[in-house]
Amino acid sequence: MYHLRLLGYDLYTVYEKRRLRIGVEYKQMARLGILFFDGPYQKQASETVVKLSNAALDKGHEVRIFCYMDAVNALLDNQKKIEGIFNIEEGFREILTKGAxxxxxxxCLLVRGTMKNCLKRECGDVKRAGTPDLAKIIEETDRLIVIC
Structure with a gap:
């Protein structure tokens, strides 16, 4: 479970608080990292990742997501569209076209046998990666949110 209070009062605007001599200045954050663990359609976590990423991208922030464990299944290609249920594949396609x-x-892809079924590169910047890439995301982002 993630804590909304860590994101500030406005869920869709992420700020870094900086203390100055005369008070507090809010500086808009440039890079948001998300470490994502949950598989699609189990909980609302996948939808939260997509909507949070969408909001950050709309505000001009950079978003980097590392899908770990069952979260790799959120990017499977050809997921069925069911009326009334948020389609995770379409959500990820949208944030990828926006630059995530x-x-x-x-x-995780290998042990689940889903390596060939994930979204293709033509959707955006999707690549297979390892834990060194996760370390790079952690190092290069201003804030990291873990959603599990």
């Missing part, structure tokens, strides 16, 4: 960077755990 998504990395999928290579080992």
């Amino acid at each position: 960077v998504v990395r999928l755990c290579n080992l």
Whole structure:
């Protein structure tokens, strides 16, 4: 479970608080990292990742997502569309076209047998990756949110 209070009062605007001599200045954040664990359609976590990423991208922030464990299944191609249920594949396609960077755990794809069924590169910046890539995302982002 993630804590909304860590995101500030406005869920869709992420700020870094900086103290100055005369008070507090809010500086808009440039890079948001998301470490995502949950599989699609189990909980609302996948939808939260998509909507949070969409909001951050709309505000001009950079978004980098690392899908780990069952979260790699959120990017499977050809998911069925069911009326009344948020389609995770379409959501990820949308944030990828807006410029989000998504990395999928290579080992997680391999053990689940889904390596060939994930979204293709023509959708955007989707690549297989390992834990060194996760470390790079953590290092390069201003804030990291873990959603599991």
